[in-house]
Amino acid sequence: MPRIALMADKFRDIIARVGAVFREQRKIDAQRALRRYHHLLARPDETLPLNDIISVSKEKDISRNAHGSDAGERPTGQPAFERA
Numbered sequence: 001m002p003r004i005a006l007m008a009d010k011f012r013d014i015i016a017r018v019g020a021v022f023r024e025q026r027k028i029d030a031q032r033a034l035r036r037y038h039h040l041l042a043r044p045d046e047t048l049p050l051n052d053i054i055s056v057s058k059e060k061d062i063s064r065n066a067h068g069s070d071a072g073e074r075p076t077g078q079p080a081f082e083r084a
Helices: 002-036 049-053 056-066
Strands: none
Touching: none
């Protein structure tokens, strides 16, 4: 009987080690996910870096260019070419 008890103890030790490795890996994966998606978890009152980069005037330029309107950039007298 002692041999069976010894094998059972070894088996429990192996299972405990495997469980510890899985817990550590889950911890590492959770930390990676938090680093990767921290911007999605930001509080609404926190300013995101993207808001600092794009100013209101740039948003107007982006909107104008998105609609194909670049009349302000074209010299007068040149025909306007619109996309079909």
